[in-house]
Amino acid sequence: MTAALLRITEREGLEAVSVRTVAAEAGCSAGAVQRYFSTKDEMLHFALRTVVEQERERIRHIRLGPDGLPFRDALRAAILELLPLDEHRLGEARIWAAFYARAAVSPEFAAALDELNREARDNLRAAFSYAESTGELRPGQDHDALAQLLVAIMDGLMWSILMHPSGAQKDHLAAVDAAVNLITG
Template sequence: MGRVPKRVDHAERRELIVEALMRVAASGGLEAISLRHVAAEAGVTTGMVQHYFATKDDLMRFALHGIMERTTARVNAAMARLPQPLTPADTVRTLLTTLLPLDEERRADGRVGLAFLAYAAVEPSAAELLRDSTRQMAAFMADQIRAARAAGEASATVDAEAAGAGLLAAMEGLSIYVLGGYYTPETALRALDAHLTMIFTSRPA
């Protein structure tokens, strides 16, 4: 009887390659990325990387999707750990603090995220993906603020859309300052909480 060929898990291989790209980007920025460098980091051949991703841009777009999926999973896990049901204030704070680079894992992802922002400036498909993600996140926060307003847990005069956009911008700016070493994680968290208390009358957990 002949040997049974080993079954290849293509999804696992693609994930292995994307994780390698993220490590390369976290340590050296996107300028350090090439199919050869990613292959070396993943411990596979350049030919194998090219089998799944014909070009560097294909690899970058897939990696961006992977980062967004991983971030969504992290946020969902953080939400699930809190006492249920969540208030709108708890939901917004958990979302934003999970995205802040408050520990080494999130700092590594944050460095890659900044690199992808620069990449999106010259790659239209990546820019559109990031715009969609930003619009969805801002809309979600606006919905939570409206829900808090209806429940008497936010100022009746707060502009939900503007406040949601402002919170998102505050989180992004604080993230950049933490990654640059200008703010400590503790300072960033205090600043974010100060913004939240200007919107929500109930104190987030």
Template sequence: MPRQVDHEERRRRIAEAVCALIDAQGLEGVTLRDVATRAEVSMGAVQRCFRTKDEMLRFALAHIGEQVTGRAHARLRSAPAQSAASAVGHVVGEVALLREEHRAEARIWLAFLAAAAVNPDLAASLRTSYTDLEGLLTRLVAEASGSLDAQGEARTLLALADGLTAHVLIGHRTAEEAERLLHAHLARLWAAHG
């Protein structure tokens, strides 16, 4: 009797293999053969899940975006009594990927970001992730202070988070310094509009 294949589980395993390879070798080091080996599936299985390498990369990018967004939402659910201002800080902290356990995700995210500068399909996927995060932050900033331009501040916070991620990855700032910069920005924001 043929074995049932869970296609979504296989796609997730392949996405995780892609991400592991990007973390180890950069985006240019990802080959279908290496992905199949890392995911412990045949090349044919990879090709049945994804018609092209670009489709596979877009899925892996969406996978990373969903992990980050999922953690941000989980952080909000785990402390529902927190103030909207502290919720903003928690979400931006998750998005910035400053903690050591998220360093691989940060490297992978920035590799995709660099590739998206010349790949319109990856750029479209990234815009979707940013739009989702911007919507969440806009809502939280609006709840924290009705007097702010919530969408403008959400955009600023996302740009700050990305910048801090890059600075930590290249060793220009430590994670602790980046955390302090982020919290100082938020403290000034709430003091000015409190």
């Protein structure tokens, strides 16, 4: 059922998600879907949580530090891993985009995104502090502002790729390199 929910959301957006469409996609009854999800919003939150877990799992393997990558390389690898640069991640980005659109009019959805953005900024600030302590980041920079800037850059790149998924990948990669150079320069 999870796969069916994600396929519909990736392919057609949140508007297409319903008990009926998920049941049809999964090849089961509407009652079977309703045993897991009592509302459409529950399905949508579940889709986002699933995508977030998939992304966390992918970046968990990027090691920063003495036994891992230098800060610059780890930062670049993490950004690239989160951008929709292949079909699977493009589907994930469509779920993010649909959730962002819903958050623009729903305080509950906005609160969920605020929590995820706060977590991302906390992780970035920790990485920036580590990099500053090892001399890989210029001292005295505002880690809060850098984290906010990087989240905004990544969101902008995601939207740009979503709007033009088959083109300009070279430009997007150049933008990633420019962002990493700006932060670590």
